[in-house]
Amino acid sequence: MIRTATPADIPVIHTLVRDLAAYEKAPDEAKATEEQLREALFGERPAAFAHIAQDDTSGEVVGFSLWFLNFSTWRGVHGIYLEDLYVRPEARGGGYGKALLTELARICVERGYERLEWSVLDWNEPSINFYRSLGAAPQDEWTVYRLTDGALAELGSAV
Numbered sequence: 001m002i003r004t005a006t007p008a009d010i011p012v013i014h015t016l017v018r019d020l021a022a023y024e025k026a027p028d029e030a031k032a033t034e035e036q037l038r039e040a041l042f043g044e045r046p047a048a049f050a051h052i053a054q055d056d057t058s059g060e061v062v063g064f065s066l067w068f069l070n071f072s073t074w075r076g077v078h079g080i081y082l083e084d085l086y087v088r089p090e091a092r093g094g095g096y097g098k099a100l101l102t103e104l105a106r107i108c109v110e111r112g113y114e115r116l117e118w119s120v121l122d123w124n125e126p127s128i129n130f131y132r133s134l135g136a137a138p139q140d141e142w143t144v145y146r147l148t149d150g151a152l153a154e155l156g157s158a159v
Helices: 007-023 034-042 096-111 125-133 149-156
Strands: 002-004 049-054 061-072 077-087 116-118
Touching (some): 007 034, 007 049, 007 077, 096 116
Antiparallel strands (some): 002 049, 061 077
16 A cells, blocks of 8 residues: 655654665765754645555555656646655565556646656666666666765855
8 A cells, every 4th residue: 555654754764764775875964853844745845745655454564656747848747756655575565666666656746746756876776777777768878966065165155
C-alpha cells in the first residue's frame, strides 16, 4: 500500500533517510533532523512531499519517496524531482519501489506535469536496471553540479 506521509511518519522517514545514506556509502552526510524534516514536509510552507510504502499484511513501513516540484522553462510546466526513493532490503522485489514511482507518475499525469526526474549513483546497477525496466532513460549529456559547505558560503558572501 502506498499512502501520503503524515506527521506521525517523521521518525520512520528519518530512519529510512539514514538507512539510504548508509546504503549509498555516505552515512555521515545525512545530517537532517526530524524537526527539519517535519518543517520541510508539514510546516507553514511545505517544500517537499513524501509517500510511504507499507506492507499490506503487517502494516510495517518498508519504504518511502520524498519529492518536490521543479519547473521546466522549455515545457512551461512543473515536474516532480524525486529526491529519495528507498525500500528496505528485506522488502525489495515486493513491488514497493514500482508502486512508489507509479504513484508519482500518476500525480504527474493528473496535474499535467511533464517530467518525473531523479538521480542515481553510477555504481548502483540494481537501481539502474530497475529504472530502465520501467522505461526511464538516463540523461547522459548532463552533469550534475553542486555548491555546498565552504564553496557555497564563499560564493554566497561574495560582493
